[in-house]
Amino acid sequence: ATGPDIGGAKLDSSRLPSRIDNSIRPQYPAVYKQRWGACGQFASVASIFTYEMNVLNGTSADTDATRFPAHFSWNMMNRAKNKGSEAYHGWEVAKRIGVPTAKSYGGVRLNKIGIWPNGYEIWREAMEYRVSGYRYSPANTIDQLNEARGWLFDRNQSKSDKEVIGGLFALDGRMGELKKVTVTIPKDNYAAGEDIWTRWGPTGYGHGITCVGYDDKVGYDMNGDGKITNDLDLNKDGKVTLADWERGAYIVVNSWGEKWSKYGRIYLIYSAMIDPTWKRGNYLGRVEVARHIPRRTL
Numbered sequence: 001a002t003g004p005d006i007g008g009a010k011l012d013s014s015r016l017p018s019r020i021d022n023s024i025r026p027q028y029p030a031v032y033k034q035r036w037g038a039c040g041q042f043a044s045v046a047s048i049f050t051y052e053m054n055v056l057n058g059t060s061a062d063t064d065a066t067r068f069p070a071h072f073s074w075n076m077m078n079r080a081k082n083k084g085s086e087a088y089h090g091w092e093v094a095k096r097i098g099v100p101t102a103k104s105y106g107g108v109r110l111n112k113i114g115i116w117p118n119g120y121e122i123w124r125e126a127m128e129y130r131v132s133g134y135r136y137s138p139a140n141t142i143d144q145l146n147e148a149r150g151w152l153f154d155r156n157q158s159k160s161d162k163e164v165i166g167g168l169f170a171l172d173g174r175m176g177e178l179k180k181v182t183v184t185i186p187k188d189n190y191a192a193g194e195d196i197w198t199r200w201g202p203t204g205y206g207h208g209i210t211c212v213g214y215d216d217k218v219g220y221d222m223n224g225d226g227k228i229t230n231d232l233d234l235n236k237d238g239k240v241t242l243a244d245w246e247r248g249a250y251i252v253v254n255s256w257g258e259k260w261s262k263y264g265r266i267y268l269i270y271s272a273m274i275d276p277t278w279k280r281g282n283y284l285g286r287v288e289v290a291r292h293i294p295r296r297t298l
Contacts, residue, residue, distance in 0.1 A: 020214055049287065069110075151169070171281070172283075182198075222271075
């Protein structure tokens with residue numbers, strides 16, 4: 001099987017393993033329990049930016065010196081109130097201003113809303129840790145799914161001379177039907193006893209989470225016919241597409257603490273990303289980071 005064109009070359013999806021979980025890498029921080037409506041920044045900065053910066057620096061996310069705060073960017077966006085924010089807000093802050101380490105900032109999260117850090121050294125350190133670019137890509141087709149799996153595996157750099165550590169994604173969904181869309185995989189099935197989201201919206205408040213990997217073997221019987229298939233036209237649109245798949249899921253980490261679901265992790269079935277009622281939820285956000293040492297400051 002082949003995927004879309006990437007840099008003029010055709011992606012070969014057969015090279016991809018059936019499961020990738022980048023959250024078990026030392027570059028990924030421990031599961032956070034967010035404070036207030038800062039989910040977008042816990043995903044984009046505290047989790048993804050931290051991971052990417054540790055991959056770049058060859059370090060581990062095991063101390064505040066190598067972790068980055070969610071509230072630094074969030075407090076610039078929340079109007080000093082408990083307001084939400086988008087993942088790209090954090091990446092824009094990191095691109096234009098930078099983000100200091102959690103050690104300098106005073107932790108990954110603060111005890112008060114609307115606090116901006118005071119002191120030159122904090123802002124000077126922030127200059128060093130930057131986002132160089134980010135983009136959002138859809139995940140509505142099998143080709144797009146294969147490209148996303150390739151990013152999670154090796155950033156689609158299969159011809160690189162050195163080992164390439166896979167990337168992460170930021171996801172944005174709605175949580176109004178959380179109880180209805182959260183199901184437990186039945187016994188005698190692969191990953192039995194673990195939770196899986198069967199939809200990603202369309203009502204309720206928005207919520208940002210981090211996609212850390214995928215598992216092609218995870219599935220759920222969506223239409224109740226006693227089988228888990230990827231070759232039946234379940235939505236009756238006259239064709240079999242990714243929207244009909246019952247097997248295959250992203251691995252996502254939520255910022256609601258380790259006691260939520262299984263150690264803060266849950267599966268999100270591939271087909272859940274295709275939802276015309278919540279188009280923003282159909283996109284995967286990715287970022288690249290850089291170190292920047294300023295020669296002059298004012």
